[in-house]
Amino acid sequence: MKNTRWVYTPKKINVKRGVAYGLTDLMGGGWNNIVSGVIFAYLTLSVGLNPAMAGAITGIARIFDAIFSLVFGTVTDGFYKTRLGKKYGRRHFWMLVGLIGFAVSFLAFWVPATAIFGPGHDFFYYLVVYTLTEIFVGMILIPWETLPTEMTSDYTKRTILSGSRMFISATGTSLVFFILAILQSLPSAQAKKNAYLFAGILWTILFVAAIFISYRMTWERPLTQKFLNELNSRPKLTVGQYIKKTLHDYGQTFTNSAFRKHLAIYIFSFTGKDFYATLLPTFIIVCIGMASNIPWVLNAFAVFGILSTLLAAKLMITHGPRFLYSVSYIGIIIALIAYGLTYFLHIKNPMTILIIITIVYQLSRGILEFVPWNVFPFIPDVDYIMTRDDKAGTYAAVMTFFRKSTGALATWLAGILLSELGYVSTATTQAAGVTDRIAWLFMIAPMVLIFIALAVSWGFKLNRKTHDVLQKETKRLENGGSKKDVTPEAKVVAEELTGHPYEKLWPKETYEELETEHSKK
Template identity: 55%
Template sequence: MASNSAKWPYKAHDITIGRGIQYGMLDLMGGGWNNIVSGVIFAYLTLAQGFNPAIAGSIAAAGRIVDCVWNLFLGLITDNFYKTKLGQKFGRRHFFMAIGLVLFACVFPLFWISSTSWVYYLVVYIAMEIIIAMMIVPWECLPTEMTRDYSQRTTLSGSRMVISATGTALVFLILAALKQAQNPNAYLIAGIAWTVLFVVAIGISTFGTWERPLTKEFIEELNSRPKQSVGEVLKDSIKGYADTFKNQAFRTHLAVYLLSFTGKDFYSTLLPTFIACCISGAGDSWPWTFQAMSILGIPMTIWCARLMITHGPKFLFRLSYVSILIAMIAYVAVWAMGIHNPFWIFLIVSIIYQCGRATLEFTPWNLFPFMPDVDYIMTRGDRAGLYASVMTFFRKSTGAIATWVAGILLELTGYKADTMKNFDTTPHNVQVGIVLVFFLGTSILIAWALWLSRHIYLDRETHGVLKAEIERLEEGGDKKDVSDEARKVAEELTGHPYEKLWPDLDKNGRPIEQI
């Protein structure tokens, strides 16, 4: 039953920067796709195809909801696919990546073909979400299988972050160039260009990576793991998700993360409509040119990594949110003053926004690795994967809700996508409504996140205190001997009295009393 480890997808290689890039290339599509969802699809369906915003928002939301549910099943399917002949020959992870590559090449261009049927776009969009998840979910499992070395896994994940930011910029640069050339088929040509770009990137990752060979020992290990039905997986997932909310540090972190990212979704979704319908003299390429300033996320990420050490997450959150709020006020001020053709003003404002956005995206996921340690002193369990799943699940859910709500709010302003294509055809009262939805939808969520971020106590110093206390307890230290500082930090981070932390274990290694 074991596969030939000398052949793809089981043949391992030394992990170098080059191999890290090969692994990370799939996130050129991942990062690009996420920004197509939040920044392009709504504008394409409304401004280009003339669908009412509520319908456009519903299409995007439906696809993301299907994606959330599909992800719960897909992990279980790929984990057990080694039992099939296809899984043994092509890999339990790489089989889905290879099939997804072929399906993506066939389906992705279809979305950019003009149609008057919203059902057509709904079906194709849901199919795209299913296909992309078929590649993303198994791909995210590969670092664990490619190497057990921490530094080598860091090489793989670090390459991914830079490539993802590159994919975001390329998506908008391609569309901006076509719009600037006033190409009547800009979206279709961009869709084909994105398809070619993403297919090459997916292919590099699919055939440049490997997974753990199905040796006799590994198969025995896999078969020894507890078997769960789909129902049991869903039940355990719901219970696990609920357990994470007992962690006060994580509750605050998740709230800040979801509020800020949902605010970012409002911005990306509504910026094209705001510029097209509310700004005098605006060009078709403007929204995509301004979004392409996301390329600044690459150097900004490097700078943020340094600031995370020297100033901590609170500072980064504040820097991010203040930058975004300044940008939002500037956008509305330009509209209110009636400035004609404010391209260079908006370019500067967009640079400020994109620097804030890059900081916003960097901080939560770089603070996240500390969260499982807070859970560990509460439960003595290793549940990092559970916390990552909760963040991903709720992020996708709120992303779907944001687009849907944005569409409904635009509908309520009286905006008609089929007739209101630019500044001259959009009545002033509708412009006011669009501006209010764009500004308030983004700014309220970002301001709320800014306010909540002051309750984030987990940083390098407090984590050091927590980690030292965990190590003391692991070495057999008595809970009665806890220092005042360690007690205070542990209680602030967990939200529970110290006496309830670090529970005793039964003979099976499970906590006797759970919080």
């Protein structure tokens, strides 16, 4: 089958092409920080929603999105069978649909609900629009993340495509807060009142332009007859069989000891980060009593996360993930304590101190975000000696599902706790003791979560050395080596990483083979 459309026309992959591909993560990084750091503040401080209701909006929407993300990848995988998929690309078609939907819903989110429906409809308006935005973002990011695999099979070229994401994502994070900080700093009262709307317009233009460039400068694997035969030869499962296999694969990931620890570290640390981002504007504006633009000025120091990421890339090789986890989490705990002391010691004119504390936090946050997804590629290798199956996609889906779910619950819970502590978003002055309680919540909640991640990381054994030992043992078994000839070191490493006796590793038959035999009977 010959298709000469641009979406099926490969081009030379170089740094310029890598940047073009990575531009979508300008929205990816920016959007994640808008969700965790801006939306709650906008709904409480600007719209005036009760904090519990504001948290419920992001919580409910992200749970819907988490479920949507679990099935949408499969939708794009099979979309090549449709006329639209063949003509516009099974991945690019959905990127374009998501882009159009995102441009409308994201912009609509910053338009006051009262301007459209009048008073009394705020909660349902923002819930519906925000949920739609999350779904459209998923439509863009899920197919976009498959494009390096579609565009080339060369490891180095894929690295060029994926490598730009890290820095573009961090740039998106800084731009989001920088734009809002400038708009909140304008002297005009009218400009300050509409700062979120103007920021929303600028963010929409910026993100849509970036995504469109990625959309037009990337391509998919041509639908040759050979490739179509390969796609069509894959096992065809009924809905029941697909659900059964998916649930089995998801459940089996939790029998992997290294993954259980990795997931716990990832979830607790990122959820702690979510609590920080959600509560920081309230802490700075309500507790410290600073201007409304200051939280966004401080968050713009996220650019320092790029510097720590560059350093972490080297330390990952020389010192391993456990060292980096300790450096990151201890740095964040120190920053949180320093924020609390700034409030409780009633330091006057604390801006300089807050900047220093924030730089420490952002340097630590950069490492926090860098390490888990750099450890992740080694996790499926642990599973492989357990199951002899390739389930990298399954592990990624489980991580994404739990990340989105816990991130949603963090914002929701933060809103409920603020409400229970007596915080009233529409009040110019809070009741006695409320600011103290908010300050304790801001300091303790993320600190507890980060400390749990730190404690779990102390027992994390997967690193470059243990991975090399595991890989050598796997290769030996693949080449027909006997399990009886395992070395003491390989046996200990395999058992520590998997959490299973060596005798139960490297099964004679995979789950898929057993299912095939069962279906024949």
